[in-house]
Amino acid sequence: MRSTEKATQRAILDYLELTGVFHWRNNTGGFKDKSGHFYRFGALGSPDIFAILPPTGQIVGIEVKDAKGKVTDSQREFGGKLVYLGGQYVVARSLDDVMPIFGRPKWKPKQPYKAIGTDSG
Numbered sequence: 001m002r003s004t005e006k007a008t009q010r011a012i013l014d015y016l017e018l019t020g021v022f023h024w025r026n027n028t029g030g031f032k033d034k035s036g037h038f039y040r041f042g043a044l045g046s047p048d049i050f051a052i053l054p055p056t057g058q059i060v061g062i063e064v065k066d067a068k069g070k071v072t073d074s075q076r077e078f079g080g081k082l083v084y085l086g087g088q089y090v091v092a093r094s095l096d097d098v099m100p101i102f103g104r105p106k107w108k109p110k111q112p113y114k115a116i117g118t119d120s121g
């Protein structure tokens with residue numbers, strides 16, 4: 001079965017969830033309203049998923065593509081910036097592209113996370 005971008009994204013999100021990696025989907029896109037104004041949401045070229053690599057806190061950008069999906073210039077630029085600044089960036093065409101980065105995290109988060117910036121410190 002040919003895997004679609006959607007199925008690959010689902011597999012990656014499930015994997016990150018199961019391994020307890022802090023991550024979030026990063027929706028981007030745009031639309032035109034009735035009067036023809038174009039609205040963009042999300043940062044141009046930003047990846048489909050962001051994750052934090054424990055315990056260093058390194059940011060990992062994950063751009064999900066199907067087998068033939070092309071990486072756009074703005075995605076390359078965004079990825080290059082992340083890597084230049086010390087992050088990681090991966091173009092994932094399957095879950096196998098992501099697993100080597102996180103492996104089986106030995107680091108276990110203390111649950112629940114302690115919120116910061118509250119009145120009680």
Ligand SMILES: [Mg+2]
Nearest residue numbers: 048063064065
């Ligand atoms: Mg994508």
